[in-house]
Amino acid sequence: MQEKSSIVAENSTHLSLNIHKGKSKVLKINTINTSPIVLEGELLQEVDDFTYLGSIVNKQGRTNADVKARIGKAMTAFLQLKNIWSSRDLSFKTKIRVFNTNVKSVLLYGSETWRTTVTTTKMIQTFINTCLRRILQIRWPNTIGNQELW
Known part of the structure; x- marks a missing residue:
């Protein structure tokens, strides 16, 4: 998940898009890996649930x-x-x-x-x-x- 997040962040900067680290959340489902996700030196917040499209x-x-x-x-x-x-x-x-x-x-x-x-x-x-x-x-x-x- 860390690798994919880094690739998305890297490719988005080439398109002049920025990922807002304060608004980005991580929801891990059925995973053994508990290491936190870091984007550009900042830890992304892990949540148990969130609202997506209502x-x-x-x-x-x-x-x-x-x-x-x-x-x-x-x-x-x-x-x-x-x-x-x-x-x-x-x-x-x-x-x-x-x-x-x-x-x-x-x-x-x-x-x-x-x-x-x-x-x-x-x-x-x-x-x-x-x-x-x-x-x-x-x-x-x-x-x-x-x-x-x-």
């Missing part, structure tokens, strides 16, 4: 942190549309279309890189069902199965 990448390759962050962002999008969900002028069909286009798209952004596990699927489905129950104004005392939401 997705959280970590050493273990797990996606739970990213899924939780996505659910939080989707909940923010859902709450910003509170006036739409409480509107009596819009049909439920229109509200569901707004939900699918504005909330689900935020929720599932980057999901193609997630590992599909039972836990991940349950977390996402629970969030979607909770939102649909709020949109359809189904309160907790009412017994309606999840299949009937769809």
Whole structure:
């Protein structure tokens, strides 16, 4: 990794590009070598996880942190549309279309890189069902199965 980093730094200077050592981070996955990476005499910071293009990448390759962050962002999008969900002028069909286009798209952004596990699927489905129950104004005392939401 040290060799490759040095080659990238050397070739980038030929193109008048500079690597900012303060912004550069190192994430080592499945490696035995624990020696630090040095660029032009400066040590690069090692991290356990970081955000790349809106997705959280970590050493273990797990996606739970990213899924939780996505659910939080989707909940923010859902709450910003509170006036739409409480509107009596819009049909439920229109509200569901707004939900699918504005909330689900935020929720599932980057999901193609997630590992599909039972836990991940349950977390996402629970969030979607909770939102649909709020949109359809189904309160907790009412017994309606999840299949009937769809």
